[in-house]
Amino acid sequence: MRILIVEDEKNMANEIIQFLESEQFNCDWGKTKYEASELLASNPYDFVLLDIGLPDGNGLSLIEEARNNESEAYFIVITAKGELEDKLKGFELGADDYLAKPFSLLELNSRLQAIIRRKFGQKSTEIKFGNFILDTSSKQLLYKKETVDLTKKEYELLRYLVLNSNRVLDRLQLTEHIWGDFFEDDFDSNYIDVHIKNIRKKLAKFDDNKWIKTLRGIGYKFISADASS
Numbered sequence: 001m002r003i004l005i006v007e008d009e010k011n012m013a014n015e016i017i018q019f020l021e022s023e024q025f026n027c028d029w030g031k032t033k034y035e036a037s038e039l040l041a042s043n044p045y046d047f048v049l050l051d052i053g054l055p056d057g058n059g060l061s062l063i064e065e066a067r068n069n070e071s072e073a074y075f076i077v078i079t080a081k082g083e084l085e086d087k088l089k090g091f092e093l094g095a096d097d098y099l100a101k102p103f104s105l106l107e108l109n110s111r112l113q114a115i116i117r118r119k120f121g122q123k124s125t126e127i128k129f130g131n132f133i134l135d136t137s138s139k140q141l142l143y144k145k146e147t148v149d150l151t152k153k154e155y156e157l158l159r160y161l162v163l164n165s166n167r168v169l170d171r172l173q174l175t176e177h178i179w180g181d182f183f184e185d186d187f188d189s190n191y192i193d194v195h196i197k198n199i200r201k202k203l204a205k206f207d208d209n210k211w212i213k214t215l216r217g218i219g220y221k222f223i224s225a226d227a228s229s
Contacts, residue, residue: 001025001026001046001047001116001156001160001177002025002026002027002028002043002044002045002046002047002176002177003020003025003026003027003028003045003046003047003048003049003112004027004028004029004030004036004039004040004043004045004047004048004049004073005017005020005027005028005029005030005049006030006033006036006048006049006050006051006054006059006062007029007030007031007049007051007078008031008032008051008053008054008055009051010031013029013031015105016049016105016108017029019105019108019109020108020109023109024139024152024155024156025047025112026177026178026179028043028045032054032055032056033054033056033057033058033059033061033062034056036048036050036054036059036062037062037065040062040065040066040069040071040073041069043176044071044072044073044173044176044177045071045073046072046073046074046177047073047074047075047076047112047115048062048066048073048074048075048076049076049078049108050062050063050075050076050077050078050095051078052077052078052079052086052090053080059077060077060086060089060090060093063075063077063090063093063094063095064093064094067093067094074096074097074115074119075090075094075095075096075097076095076096076097076098076099076108076111076112076115077090077095077097077098077099078098078099078100078101078103079098079099079100079101080100080101096115097111097115099111113125113136113137116136116163120163120164125137127159127162127163129162129165129211129224130207130209130211130224131143131144131206131207132148132203132206134158134159134162136159139152139155140155141155141158143206143207146206148202148203148205148206149202150199150202151198153178153179153195154195154198154199154202156178157174157178157192157195157196157199158199160174160177160178161212161220161221161222162222162224164222165222165223165224166221166222166223166224167221167222168215168218168219168220168221169219169220169221170218170219171192171219173219174192174219174220175191175192192220196212196214196220199212200212210223211223211224
């Protein structure tokens, strides 16, 4: 999933980015309110981690700006310890959560995972489809307790498809959310198709259900009438 880090302190930003990328998040960094505004206008994000004390203004206005542009990003606001007014203003504008500095990176990840579960209606860290279990905590796919051998990117791609079950996702959406803007100038690449083919092969070793449907010229859809969590 793709996350925008809005933070003017370089060391803190690098520490957050390094940690989140180790957790398979795709990270962009905006050092100022202006940079963050430009990134929000041109990219779809799942999350925005927003430090509101920016050198060129209060970052809270970015929440309103994103909402006006119909962004679906979830905002976690970073506030100074005890700044109740900023917290309340953030929630009023549509923030989804907040963290007070200093905060633990493990707590940040826990907050992100909780929002993901809320967003997709998950009741636990396990998502079931057929006899498969996608464990979002251990980042594994299991079939009747047997581990299905997926690469990190295959796992992230499958998880994104499963979380968006029965929704058509085009190749650009998939590349932006899984790989960021790596394919910005070449989103017609067959890279996604190769990964989908490999995932299908690995799933087919365990059952013959056609979980991932190709919509020619459009993208892919994960078919799971019984997906639950």
